[in-house]
Amino acid sequence: MERSGLSVELVGLSRYYKDVAALSSLDLKAEAGELVVLLGPSGCGKTTALRALAGLERLDEGTVSIGGRDVTGLAPSKRNIGMVFQSYSLFPNMTARANVEFGLRVRKMSSAQRAERSSEMLELVGLKAQADRFPHQLSGGQQQRVALARALAIKPEVLLLDEPLSALDAKVRSLLREEIRRIQLELGITTFFVTHDQEEALALADRIAVMNGGRLEQFGSPLEVYSHPATEFVAEFVGxxxxxxxxxxxxxxxxxxxxxxxxxxxxxxxxxxxxxxxxxxxxxxxxxxxxxxxxxxxxxxxxxxxxxxxxxxxxxxxxxxxxxxxxxxxxxxxxxxxxxxxxxxxxxxxxxxxxxxxxxxxxxxxxxx
Amino acid sequence: MSTVLSPTSDQGTGGNGVVVASSGSSRRRPRRGRWHNSIGTVPFLVYLALFLGVPAISVIVTAFVNGSGHPTLSNFNEAVHGVYLQSFVASLKLSFGAAIISTVVGLLAALAVCSSSNRILRAIVTAGSGVFANTGGVPLAFSFVATVGNFGLITKLLSDAGFNPYNHGFSLYSVLGLTIVYQYFLIPLMILIMIPPIDALRKEWVDASSSLGATRTQFWRWVGIPLLLPPILAAFIVLFTDSFAAYATAEALTSGTIPLVPIQLGSLISGNVLAGQTNLGDALGAGMIFIVVVAGGLYIYVQRKASRWLR
CATH class of the missing domain: 2.40.50.100 (RNA polymerase II/Efflux pump adaptor protein, barrel-sandwich hybrid domain)
Incomplete structure (x- = not known):
């Protein structure tokens, strides 16, 4: 599997809902192949930042660059970003395989190429045997694995994960967390992972961006954030x-x-x-x-x-x-x-x-x- | 690829298909408990049996006997010939036409309402639809006569502008006219039926398809429309049967000049045409039941085909 990571830079991202700042001058740079966790309480702006990066959220100010290329004005479909959502976002009218093939079908790949790629991806997430099942015939953990396979099938330059484990029970959550990290390292893909769970953030991240009230409180390695918190908020939220x-x-x-x-x-x-x-x-x-x-x-x-x-x-x-x-x-x-x-x-x-x-x-x- | 996940590593955690063996028996409720939960439906089922089941059976049985009580097929023979055959054809044409137009227009309106962020608009449309969907009969006929009848307000305005629709083949008192009048309650009914399934289309599906590179058109082609197809078919059947069985509006507007099945049936039951033809009326009624049952069966068949992912 080829390494496909690119650096990602967010500069001065701001998003306002009426008078409330969901994001306020957010600056963040992820190196190629890095896994950055956006950590914070509900309403801190982490999902807004992720959606802005995906192009799903309009920005009031700021720029988004991927691999040095400014993609701020590009539609989500033109950014080549894979995304996994919190709630299982598989298309219910398609089998696991058809879900994985969706992005390839959009790219007009031949059915043989689609079948090969989807098999490869389903094998990667351990669900090759369940390829012909519909989403409602899969458990929550399995659905998220298919969602991950679907996001990776298009060979994205960046992978975005929006609280993908929050709906799962503790055991599956822990298992899938490790697998996500393994796959991310294996593919070398630059990844942003949103969570409000500090333990998850510490376990997964190369670097953690702790957010509060739409602002970045601290950006550093898990050890730095835990042992040398920059603010009282970080000290109390992480640990x-x-x-x-x-x-x-x-x-x-x-x-x-x-x-x-x-x-x-x-x-x-x-x-x-x-x-x-x-x-x-x-x-x-x-x-x-x-x-x-x-x-x-x-x-x-x-x-x-x-x-x-x-x-x-x-x-x-x-x-x-x-x-x-x-x-x-x-x-x-x-x-x-x-x-x-x-x-x-x-x-x-x-x-x-x-x-x-x-x-x-x-x-x-x-x-x- | 060096390692892969175990295919069964997180099974048994709430999925439907993969945990059937382990969860099916443990989650099954005791038989007694299941019956207890169904007790609330008893009054409705009794009502249904008394006022739908018994009359339907009675209609079907008496359709097969003559006035003397002897078995015969002559009622059906008469029901599928002459003016009664014409009435079935006219009713089917009217119902199909009215249902197709209201399905398309109502669906577009429901999509527009659901995609709008204007809550006031949504509240107005929903409340208005609730009222209009239940409006019919003489008041509805009168309002159309007063507006687009021969001497209606709109007809007069158009005539003053040099275009009298009645001089160009239009008549409110025709199948086309009835089709237009029926839209008054069918379109709101379609809106009311379609808002919940459209609301159930999750934003994540749109976002996911978008992030995978799909355009809006591709999303609707491969995800949105296949998901909405079963409720659209269901709504079409409801609209079809609603217009097929509508009586009061058609009777008030046309005074029986258009031979629709419900109007013929009403005439036979009330003895307005010839006394002692109630058995023929039952045959017409049985014919209506047959058409509704066929429509329902067709819906179930197509719905199962269209929503195989739910099984």
């Missing part, structure tokens, strides 16, 4: 966080009542000076728990998640923090006894606290010193 109050100390350190002195990355948290009152965002897995009769903290809840255990801890300040432990760590704790908290890694992000009195900050600062 979970604890918010605790603290006061900035010497460079790279902040004092938190519940956790003591906590380190933070100065690169993403510039502009703070000693004594500033801040909120500190900390990932649950960055907090450790130790059995400590003098610790003063107590466990008030736990949920077993399979690979990890989420533990809720009531602190001496009256706040509730969430920690994420391995099942082994959790098994070594006496859940009825007192515990103390400690940091296993740096804080995620600082956020300036507003409305705090300077007297409180000075008091906290002197406590730290």
């Amino acid at each position: 979970s966080v604890n918010r605790v109050q603290g006061v900035v100390g010497e460079t790279g350190k902040v004092l938190v009542d519940e956790l003591g002195v906590v380190e933070y990355h100065t690169a993403g948290n510039s502009g703070y000076s000693r004594g500033d009152a801040v909120e500190v965002l900390v990932r649950p897995e960055a907090i450790g728990l130790a059995q400590d009769p003098t610790g003063g903290c107590s466990i008030v809840g736990q949920s077993f998640l399979g690979a990890s255990v989420k533990v809720k801890v009531a602190t001496t300040r009256g706040s509730i923090l969430t920690c994420e432990l391995s099942p082994l760590e959790a098994s070594q704790l006496d859940f009825g006894g007192a515990v103390s908290l400690y940091m296993k890694g740096p804080a995620l992000l600082l956020s300036r606290r507003t409305g705090i009195s300077s007297a409180s900050a000075v008091e906290a600062q002197s406590a730290m010193s």
Whole structure:
């Protein structure tokens, strides 16, 4: 199978519905063969961006380029883009094979060529035996595989996937996610994948574009987005966080009542000076728990998640923090006894606290010193 | 290609065809439960049996007997000759013509309404269609007589403009005239029938075909029209039978000058022509039932052919 990826560049994309901006000056560039996930909550503009890229959504401003060629004014049918939709969009009056052949029929390929290509695509998605079934005779996962085969059959330069797994159950979802990634890597096709599921985004993406309110919040690798979120929104949307109050100390350190002195990355948290009152965002897995009769903290809840255990801890300040432990760590704790908290890694992000009195900050600062 | 998905890897997750063996028996409801759920239909079925089934059987049975109660085929023999044969031909011509015109015009109107983003227009058309589809009889005949009758308002305006349609072969009191009058309730009925199936055409299908390179025409040719064909056929049958059985409007407008089957039947039943010919009337009624049953059967056959993807 030939590699068919091309770079895709979105420049200043804007789309307004009356006075509401569905997209606001979106700039994004995907390299050839890259899988970019557009991640965000409902209404953040991710599907609008995808549809604009496909030519299915009119743009108020901005340009779309594929492989350096400006396609902004081109009709969807002229862009050579394959698209898979959220709801099964197979044509119900056609068999799986006829669905896959649809784009080839449009391109006036001979029936022999169509049959060969559709067989190849159905084999790729593991549905050659179901080629003569109609969509209602296929399961949801199978229908999405046919939709994927149909999108790939036309040898598109770009593949767009609009929440293709959201209607499937967890097991099929996970399986199909891996298969989509495998096929994408195998074909080397530049792919945009829309989802609101952070786990899906982290598992699939070469790079994640986190969107909120029609704007791009951060564009980076899954590790960057998770470990070094650019904004509080990204920190809270991609993973979970604890918010605790603290006061900035010497460079790279902040004092938190519940956790003591906590380190933070100065690169993403510039502009703070000693004594500033801040909120500190900390990932649950960055907090450790130790059995400590003098610790003063107590466990008030736990949920077993399979690979990890989420533990809720009531602190001496009256706040509730969430920690994420391995099942082994959790098994070594006496859940009825007192515990103390400690940091296993740096804080995620600082956020300036507003409305705090300077007297409180000075008091906290002197406590730290 | 190095690896492929397992063909059965996500079966059993809600599809219809591939999970029949596993889900069919487990999902089957107990027989008693199924009957309980059907209890609500009993009054309707009883009504149907009493006021459709029994009269239909009675009509068919008495069509095969004479006034003395002896079996005979003479009623049918008479029903397919002379003026009665003409009435069947006229009724079929009128019904086909009226149904074809209203199917085409109503379909185009329904497509226009569904593709419009103007909600007010849609509300007006839907509400108006609901009213007009149920209008008929003397009031409808009168409104047409008052507008396009011999001395109607529009006829007069056209005459003043130098074109009197009655001097060019048009007559409201003809099969053509009735065909036009029937459009008044048939087109709205077609609109009402077609709006739901057109709404059911999903935007994703249009988008998918577009992203696959298809033009609008190709979408309609290969997807839209094949999907709409069964409801269009169903609607055509409804419109055909509706105009075939229409009595009050035709009677009010033509006073029986056009020999339509319902008008002949009405005359025989009320004894206006000759007393004691109710058995002939039953034969005409049986003939109407036969035509409606044939039309229904034809619809089922074509519908099954047109929607094989649903089986």
